[in-house]
Amino acid sequence: MLERGDFACGTSSRSTKLVHGGVRYLEQGRIGLVRESLRERATLLANAPGLVHPIRFVVPAHSRWERAKLRLGLRLYDRLAPMHSRDALGRQVTLPPSRTLTAADAVAVWPGLAAAELSGAVTFSDAQFDDARLAVALARRIRSLGGVTLNYAEVVAVDGDKTGRIVGVQVVDRDPARAARRVRFHAVRASVVVDATGAFTEFARRRVALSRGSHVVLGPEFVRSDHALLIPRTEDGRVLFAIPWYGRLLVGTTDLTSDVAEREPRMSEAELSYLLAHIAPYLHREPKRTDVESAWTGLRALLAGDGGPTSRLSREHGVLETRAGLLSVVGGKWTTYRATAEDVVSRAAEAGGLPPAPSRTASIQLDGDDVSADSTSRDWIRRMVREDSARCVADVLARRSRLLFLDARAAESRSREVAEVLAGELGLTSAWVDEQVREFGRLAAGYLPPGITGTDDAS
Numbered sequence: 230m231l232e233r234g235d236f237a238c239g240t241s242s243r244s245t246k247l248v249h250g251g252v253r254y255l256e257q258g259r260i261g262l263v264r265e266s267l268r269e270r271a272t273l274l275a276n277a278p279g280l281v282h283p284i285r286f287v288v289p290a291h292s293r294w295e296r297a298k299l300r301l302g303l304r305l306y307d308r309l310a311p312m313h314s315r316d317a318l319g320r321q322v323t324l325p326p327s328r329t330l331t332a333a334d335a336v337a338v339w340p341g342l343a344a345a346e347l348s349g350a351v352t353f354s355d356a357q358f359d360d361a362r363l364a365v366a367l368a369r370r371i372r373s374l375g376g377v378t379l380n381y382a383e384v385v386a387v388d389g390d391k392t393g394r395i396v397g398v399q400v401v402d403r404d405p406a407r408a409a410r411r412v413r414f415h416a417v418r419a420s421v422v423v424d425a426t427g428a429f430t431e432f433a434r435r436r437v438a439l440s441r442g443s444h445v446v447l448g449p450e451f452v453r454s455d456h457a458l459l460i461p462r463t464e465d466g467r468v469l470f471a472i473p474w475y476g477r478l479l480v481g482t483t484d485l486t487s488d489v490a491e492r493e494p495r496m497s498e499a500e501l502s503y504l505l506a507h508i509a510p511y512l513h514r515e516p517k518r519t520d521v522e523s524a525w526t527g528l529r530a531l532l533a534g535d536g537g538p539t540s541r542l543s544r545e546h547g548v549l550e551t552r553a554g555l556l557s558v559v560g561g562k563w564t565t566y567r568a569t570a571e572d573v574v575s576r577a578a579e580a581g582g583l584p585p586a587p588s589r590t591a592s593i594q595l596d597g598d599d600v601s602a603d604s605t606s607r608d609w610i611r612r613m614v615r616e617d618s619a620r621c622v623a624d625v626l627a628r629r630s631r632l633l634f635l636d637a638r639a640a641e642s643r644s645r646e647v648a649e650v651l652a653g654e655l656g657l658t659s660a661w662v663d664e665q666v667r668e669f670g671r672l673a674a675g676y677l678p679p680g681i682t683g684t685d686d687a688s
């Protein structure tokens with residue numbers, strides 16, 4: 230597995246962090262996708278209890294009709310989910326079913342709701358996870374099973390034989406912890422190559438529709454409930470979530486057609502205003518842009534459709550043989566990553582002439598790291614370098630700790646300390662430390678909302 234940046238540096242660290250069937254896909258009649266997602270939710274809850282956990286949602290209803298409709302839909306959601314799953318120790322993992330609430334009970338659950346405007350609410354169960362940490366845990370597990378995972382290994386070309394069939398790739402080492410030197414190409418031979426580059430695919434470009442999705446993170450003052458809030462339809466017909474995450478409130482997302490696959494897309498002014506304005510009626514006070522502690526954007530790579538809005542495009546995955554010996558994976562969701570991988574690996578085995586073998590991944594355990602989200606102790610950073618391939622400040626502060634995604638200013642203020650520990654561990658100079666601090670400062674500035682600048686603590 231070759232990754233040009235760090236594990237999960239693309240879309241996979243910028244999701245809404247839900248392992249979910251997707252209530253809105255039910256409304257769109259995508260029963261197959263919902264059923265598969267709920268099955269994978271049960272598998273993940275059982276296999277990765279340190280990284281995935283149940284969360285309860287509340288959905289406000291503004292009329293009796295809306296409440297009845299929600300109740301019916303969420304009963305169906307309950308019924309599509311496997312009743313129980315078992316974790317590695319054989320313990321049963323059961324999610325409580327959906328429930329109707331009166332207006333007064335709804336306000337008790339989510340104090341920002343105004344009882345006067347409510348007919349009641351419905352609560353239901355889903356699951357939440359830490360996306361980047363799950364990716365890092367997956368890489369660790371792959372290595373423990375004898376696989377090879379390399380971050381900072383960019384595929385720059387594919388090699389073909391005389392017939393045009395792909396027989397391998399050319400890789401360039403982009404390790405940020407090495408001094409600048411001549412670029413060297415390494416050839417990797419393979420019977421089949423899988424292009425799983427998401428929004429950045431070059432081979433399946435015409436089959437991909439890009440959609441931007443942005444989130445803002447509000448400080449602890451805005452967390453007044455252990456429930457998450459789902460607003461099923463904003464005035465312009467979109468879904469909005471407000472989810473407690475590591476003691477802060479994650480609000481998102483937008484869904485806007487995009488043309489460019491940027492590596493670090495930035496939230497626009499319009500997206501920021503949209504998110505703050507639409508969540509304001511559900512909070513104890515109106516959030517201002519200075520209340521935003523982090524703001525980030527991801528790019529969905531969806532299976533292209535007939536040109537309608539991206540919010541209506543399917544979240545199912547597709548596996549396309551874009552050239553002989555090359556499979557491109559397009560679309561999909563984090564929730565169904567394992568099922569997608571199972572499908573891709575079976576297709577790759579077939580394309581590479583290997584005998585079919587049943588997948589074992591549904592029962593492979595993934596160990597979670599039970600440190601808090603902003604943990605950056607020196608010993609912990611050293612462990613991230615030795616065991617989890619951290620090579621630069623962003624690897625530590627964005628993906629192994631989630632501090633950049635939670636509080637960009639706090640992350641920036643820790644960058645020198647993190648760079649110094651990394652330099653000690655990797656044998657690097659003070660000039661490297663200074664360059665890392667500058668580079669991380671530029672990155673962190675992009676995680677502040679438009680119009681807001683960070684501190685100069687780190688410079």
Ligand SMILES: Cc1cc2nc3c(=O)[nH]c(=O)nc-3n(C[C@H](O)[C@H](O)[C@H](O)COP(=O)(O)OP(=O)(O)OC[C@H]3O[C@@H](n4cnc5c(N)ncnc54)[C@H](O)[C@@H]3O)c2cc1C
Pocket residue numbers: 231232233234235236237238239240241242243244245246247248249382383384385425426427428429440441442443482526527528529560561562563564565
């Ligand atoms: C705003 C938003 C919210 C979402 N919320 C959810 C959610 O709550 N639940 C859910 O289930 N799903 C969610 N999704 C969907 C989910 O995040 C994506 O389906 C998933 O992360 C896509 O993973 P990926 O590996 O295909 O793409 P990516 O994570 O982008 O990975 C592709 C990788 O390929 C690497 N790469 C590119 N070119 C090369 C090269 N030449 N050589 C080597 N490496 C290369 C990139 O660096 C990148 O890391 C959300 C998506 C968005 C945008």
